[in-house]
Amino acid sequence: MSKARIGVFTATRAEYGLLYPILSALRQSERLEAVLIVSGTHLSPDHGMTVAEIENDGQAIAARIPIQQSDDDALSVGLAMAAALKGCVEAFSTLNLDAVLLLGDRTELLGAAAAATALQLPILHIEGGHVTEGAVDDAVRHAITKLAALHFTAAEPYRQRIIQMGEDPERVFTVGSTGLDNLMAEGVRSIAEIGAEIGLDLSPAFLLVTFHPETLGAQAPEDQMAALRQALDDLPDFKVLYTLPNADEGNKAIRRAIADHVSAAPGRVFAVESLGRRRYAWALSAAAAVVGNSSSGVIEAPAHRVATVNIGDRQQGRLRAASVLDVPAEAAAIGQAIRRGVSPEFRCLIRDQINPMGDGAAGRRIVEILEGVSFESLRRKRFRDL
Numbered sequence: 001m002s003k004a005r006i007g008v009f010t011a012t013r014a015e016y017g018l019l020y021p022i023l024s025a026l027r028q029s030e031r032l033e034a035v036l037i038v039s040g041t042h043l044s045p046d047h048g049m050t051v052a053e054i055e056n057d058g059q060a061i062a063a064r065i066p067i068q069q070s071d072d073d074a075l076s077v078g079l080a081m082a083a084a085l086k087g088c089v090e091a092f093s094t095l096n097l098d099a100v101l102l103l104g105d106r107t108e109l110l111g112a113a114a115a116a117t118a119l120q121l122p123i124l125h126i127e128g129g130h131v132t133e134g135a136v137d138d139a140v141r142h143a144i145t146k147l148a149a150l151h152f153t154a155a156e157p158y159r160q161r162i163i164q165m166g167e168d169p170e171r172v173f174t175v176g177s178t179g180l181d182n183l184m185a186e187g188v189r190s191i192a193e194i195g196a197e198i199g200l201d202l203s204p205a206f207l208l209v210t211f212h213p214e215t216l217g218a219q220a221p222e223d224q225m226a227a228l229r230q231a232l233d234d235l236p237d238f239k240v241l242y243t244l245p246n247a248d249e250g251n252k253a254i255r256r257a258i259a260d261h262v263s264a265a266p267g268r269v270f271a272v273e274s275l276g277r278r279r280y281a282w283a284l285s286a287a288a289a290v291v292g293n294s295s296s297g298v299i300e301a302p303a304h305r306v307a308t309v310n311i312g313d314r315q316q317g318r319l320r321a322a323s324v325l326d327v328p329a330e331a332a333a334i335g336q337a338i339r340r341g342v343s344p345e346f347r348c349l350i351r352d353q354i355n356p357m358g359d360g361a362a363g364r365r366i367v368e369i370l371e372g373v374s375f376e377s378l379r380r381k382r383f384r385d386l
Helices: 013-027 051-056 074-094 107-118 137-147 156-164 178-186 191-198 221-233 251-264 276-286 295-299 331-341 344-349 362-370 375-379
Strands: 004-010 032-039 061-065 099-103 123-126 150-153 172-174 206-210 239-243 269-272 289-292 307-311 324-327
Touching: 004 013, 004 107, 013 032, 013 051, 013 099, 013 123, 013 178, 013 276, 013 362, 032 051, 032 074, 032 107, 051 061, 061 074, 074 107, 099 107, 107 123, 107 137, 123 137, 150 156, 150 362, 156 172, 172 362, 178 276, 178 295, 178 362, 191 276, 206 221, 206 276, 221 251, 221 289, 221 331, 239 251, 251 269, 289 295, 289 331, 295 307, 307 331, 324 331
Parallel strands: 004 032, 004 099, 032 061, 099 123, 123 150, 150 172, 206 239, 206 289, 239 269, 289 307, 307 324
Antiparallel strands: none
């Protein structure tokens, strides 16, 4: 009996990291085959050509869809979505797929979802049901939910939200977040070990900082970064390790601000385009705190009992562990939250917390469910009225 072919689309480093546990479980399946389609910033020299990480993991790439995003304004983002739609229609139609698996809420995914819909390929959606009020990703995520035939959520409240949107409860599964799968698999590393791995001196302690554009925010990225930089400079005992932002509208201003900060504080402030899946997990485990507005601070950092200082509204609406401290983009508030987060008292407080996003076995659960699915039966779905 031939294996069902699951097209797995990835356009960013973060998304690939979250897909990795699923790809690993698919590789061991006797009933399913992963067909990997790579696009977006993976193929962009300006964003580190992170396709190299995929290749280094030994993943077979079935198709590459270059997306030339000329700038970081709304027009360029929209044209990139159009390019993703065109490229995905062409790739999906030639790969003999039974379904398409999409994770998350990136704008490129909406193009991929539209392509799958046009070709009548069932969409398997991971990480639906979240709310992130400060970013356009929120609308994209919910749109993909309505196009999808099967749903895998990180937590039960997210499953209930998808059911509330008219989806059949028998097609919505709470499995946990695959981000925790990576953390559990990679374990804990010391500051010395992660510093040696990336060639930087991060001792005696460092803050792991990732700040993305707040695409629905009223505050300019430059102003937000100025507040963040001031807070970090007021804490000279900590080294700073930036990972650079994604390709959202407004990312260039953030990149310039980070470059200026690195230049002004050599030996204390560092920036890398991408740590990659493994090294990011190690850095997260060794950091004194996670700072910025990345989803990893809300979803993954709590698993290591590391404090997260979450800035602004980008992640507003997600479930929170006790280790997440929400602050506005103001220097004093950010600095105060970092000091609290690294304190012995706060670390003691969160020592026994339970992460609401799962237990590190999501990838295996997803594939086990998919192994029992008739993909032909997913081609039609009914709206379920409450």
